[in-house]
Amino acid sequence: xxxxxxxxxxxxxxxxxxxxxxxxxxxxxxxxxxxxxxxxxxxxxxxxxxxxxxxxxxxxxxxxxxxxxxxxxxxxxxxxxxxxxxxxxxxxxxxxxxxxxxxxxxxxxxxxxxxxxxxxxxxxxxxxxxxxxxxxxxxxxxxxxxxxxxxxxxxxxxxxxxxxxxxxxxxxxxxxxxxxxxxxxxxxxxxxxxxxxxxxxxxxxxxxxxxxxxxxxxxxxxxxxxxxxxxxxxxxxxxxxxxxxxxxxxxxxxxxxxxxxxxxxxxxxxxxxxxxxxxxxxxxxxxxxxxxxxxxxxxxxxxxxxxxxxxxxxxxxxxxxxxxxxxxxxxxxxxxxxxxxxxxxxxxxxxxxxxxxxxxxxxxxxxxxxxxxxxxxxxxxxxxxxxxxxxxxxxxxxxxxxxxxxxxxxxxxxxxxxxxxxxxxxxxxxxxxxxxxxxxxxxxxxxxxxxxxxxxxxxxxxxxxxxxxxxxxxxxxxxxxxxxxxxxxxxxxxxxxxxxxxxxxxxxxxxxxxxxxxxxxxxxxxxxxxxxxxxxxxxx
Numbered sequence: 001x002x003x004x005x006x007x008x009x010x011x012x013x014x015x016x017x018x019x020x021x022x023x024x025x026x027x028x029x030x031x032x033x034x035x036x037x038x039x040x041x042x043x044x045x046x047x048x049x050x051x052x053x054x055x056x057x058x059x060x061x062x063x064x065x066x067x068x069x070x071x072x073x074x075x076x077x078x079x080x081x082x083x084x085x086x087x088x089x090x091x092x093x094x095x096x097x098x099x100x101x102x103x104x105x106x107x108x109x110x111x112x113x114x115x116x117x118x119x120x121x122x123x124x125x126x127x128x129x130x131x132x133x134x135x136x137x138x139x140x141x142x143x144x145x146x147x148x149x150x151x152x153x154x155x156x157x158x159x160x161x162x163x164x165x166x167x168x169x170x171x172x173x174x175x176x177x178x179x180x181x182x183x184x185x186x187x188x189x190x191x192x193x194x195x196x197x198x199x200x201x202x203x204x205x206x207x208x209x210x211x212x213x214x215x216x217x218x219x220x221x222x223x224x225x226x227x228x229x230x231x232x233x234x235x236x237x238x239x240x241x242x243x244x245x246x247x248x249x250x251x252x253x254x255x256x257x258x259x260x261x262x263x264x265x266x267x268x269x270x271x272x273x274x275x276x277x278x279x280x281x282x283x284x285x286x287x288x289x290x291x292x293x294x295x296x297x298x299x300x301x302x303x304x305x306x307x308x309x310x311x312x313x314x315x316x317x318x319x320x321x322x323x324x325x326x327x328x329x330x331x332x333x334x335x336x337x338x339x340x341x342x343x344x345x346x347x348x349x350x351x352x353x354x355x356x357x358x359x360x361x362x363x364x365x366x367x368x369x370x371x372x373x374x375x376x377x378x379x380x381x382x383x384x385x386x387x388x389x390x391x392x393x394x395x396x397x398x399x400x401x402x403x404x405x406x407x408x409x410x411x412x413x414x415x416x417x418x419x420x421x422x423x424x425x426x427x428x429x430x431x432x433x434x435x436x437x438x439x440x441x442x443x444x445x446x447x448x449x450x451x452x453x454x455x456x457x458x459x460x461x462x463x464x465x466x467x468x469x470x471x472x473x474x475x476x477x478x479x480x481x482x483x484x485x486x487x488x489x490x491x492x493x494x495x496x497x498x499x500x501x502x503x504x505x506x507x508x509x510x511x512x513x514x515x516x517x518x519x520x521x522x523x524x525x526x527x528x529x530x531x532x533x534x535x536x537x538x539x540x
Contacts, residue, residue: 030124033136036148039155048183054211059083060201062286068202071211076218084285086300086317093220102300102317103340104224110376110494117142126152131159142411142472156184169193179209197288197297228344228358229312235363240309241356246479248349248356248400250337253307255280259334263349263356264401265489266476267338268380274320276334277301284320297322311358313341336401339380339491347489349400351482352501366488370497373398373450379472382489382496386477387448391416393474396449398496400487402478405454406447412474419445447481450498454481 031039041047057068059081066083078091090099097109117140127135133149140146149159154176161170171191178184187207192199230237240251241263248263254272257280261270277284282301299320306313323335346364348357366372375382375398386396386406393412413420420442447454488497 030126031134033122033124036124036134036136036150036155040150040157043155044184045182048181050181050209052211052213054206054208054213055204056206058203058205060199062200062288063197064286071213071217073213073215073218076215078218078221085302086285087224089221091218091220093218096220098220100221100224101340103227103344105227105340105343106221106223107343107377108220108494109378117144133158141415143414156186167193167195169198175203179207181209226344227313227316227340229314230358230360231310234310235360237310237358239311239356239358243351243354243356244331245403246351246483247403249331249333250308250356252335252337254303255282255305260331261335261337262333262401264336264338264399265342266381266397266399266401267336269319269338270316270336270340271319271321271323271338272301272335273323274299277318277320282318308337308341308358311345313344316340339377342489343377343491346492347487349482349487349489350501351484351486352503361492364488364490366490366497367499370486370488370499371450372495372497375494375496377491377494382491383473384449384477384496386475387446388412388475389416389419389445391419392448395472395474397473397476398482399476399478400482402476403480404478405480406478407476408442409473409475411472413442447477449477449481452498452500454484 051074053070053072055068055070055072057070059066059068061083064084064086066081068079068081070077070079075095076091076093078089078093080089081087086102087104088100088102091097098106099109100106119138120141121139123137125135125137127133127149131149132152134152134155136148136150138146138148145161145163147159147161148157149161150156151158156176157173159170159172161168169191170193171189173186173189175187176184177187187204188202190199190201242249249260250263252259252261259272259276274284280303282303284299284301287297287299301318301320303316303318304314306316317340318335321336323333344361346359346361348359348364350356373384375384377383382398383395384398385392385394387393388406388408391412393415396406408420482498484500484503485498486501488499490497
């Protein structure tokens with residue numbers, strides 16, 4: 001399911017897409033891709049866009065109804081969405097993209113050049129189904145396929161399709177109108193995929209061309225509220241957490257009931273088991289079918305109060321998912337403590353001592369021995385550069401919830417066929433958020449992260465899941481590597497700091513192994529071969 005803001009961006013993209021590479025003119029009656037796009041831009045006359053504009057849309061999304069309001073001033077814009085009881089926003093201010101999530105946290109989106117899709121082929125053909133149109137099909141190096149359908153009479157884009165993670169989503173554009181400036185646009189777009197829960201419908205109800213929009217109207221907003229409340233006069237709080245088998249379990253009190261959540265930097269929301277939410281009498285809003293480590297149905301609930309030791313969160317929006325696992329005889333994980341909490345605090349995870357401290361934002365002072373890693377948080381999980389063998393990528397999730405050393409996703413494996421040879425492949429089945437999912441083992445390789453390299457002498461195997469919601473990442477760096485450090489999370493600064501804790505030897509990149517500084521024993525390794533590395537993406 002495309003988030004509200006992303007669907008709106010897709011709509012704009014549909015009428016202004018430009019080819020990413022040149023192509024020789026096609027022979028015969030078929031227009032070339034360049035000709036199709038040029039005719040579409042001429043027909044809609046997008047060059048006549050006004051300097052300022054105010055649009056209002058009625059929307060139906062995730063089985064909820066609401067409104068979307070867009071203010072634009074020059075190249076700056078803000079889109080505010082109200083969907084049922086939930087409010088989100090996103091925009092661009094002086095070139096800086098940002099979004100605000102359901103819990104009111106404003107996040108600056110960092111440029112991700114590696115996420116730009118690289119086309120490898122384009123074709124044009126005349127089709128009669130599902131609509132009468134000229135069809136422009138683009139295949140990307142990731143394996144994604146996009147299709148743009150151009151009306152053969154007007155050359156308006158009337159339908160788009162995209163195949164990602166085994167599902168094809170579609171959008172239909174209709175009710176085209178010309179404004180006083182001669183610009184033509186659609187006033188309705190709708191669509192979905194092969195899952196009924198994911199249908200959506202956007203209808204423009206008003207469009208004020210030349211509206212009075214000030215610079216302040218489109219500025220980046222502050223957080224809508226303080227999500228995590230610290231005790232007065234206290235900047236550091238020891239969380240009720242324990243670390244077992246390198247997994248971090250935190251005790252939360254939700255509606256007066258004590259529950260165990262997994263502290264999961266790979267989770268883009270705070271997530272709770274749906275049945276547990278029902279037991280707590282939390283009202284469920286909306287339902288969509290999501291894909292992330294399998295497919296599953298997800299909704300949203302609002303918890304009036306959550307206590308984590310002496311920390312308090314009020315009116316917290318959580319996502320639901322079929323999470324429930326017996327991690328040990330006395331631990332039943334029913335949720336993921338993910339981005340929304342981690343963005344509201346700074347965190348110190350001391351794997352050696354088994355403690356976790358929450359630190360008031362702006363108060364974190366990592367030690368001089370801690371090395372900073374620049375991370376991006378656009379998707380709600382910290383993504384950094386790492387290497388596997390001789391191959392490197394910019395999009396590895398640092399995932400405390402993953403009970404293994406590392407994972408390589410299909411995109412990365414496909415981009416480096418020499419490193420991940422086909423003869424290593426052996427398809428197996430593991431468990432994920434949405435049930436079972438296929439993966440294959442690959443030969444263990446040296447892992448590089450920051451200035452360090454790691455040899456997994458214990459013979460751990462990496463798993464490479466098929467493309468099930470992870471088409472835009474290279475892989476995961478899991479707890480078996482992160483446990484070698486004291487980890488400091490400072491999402492506000494866009495940084496993760498790592499300080500080696502001496503639990504076992506590691507290599508400086510390109511160097512010799514460094515001896516441990518303490519003689520701490522290596523704990524037993526545990527966990528399933530595949531665990532949920534993140535919760536479903538949240539609406540934008």
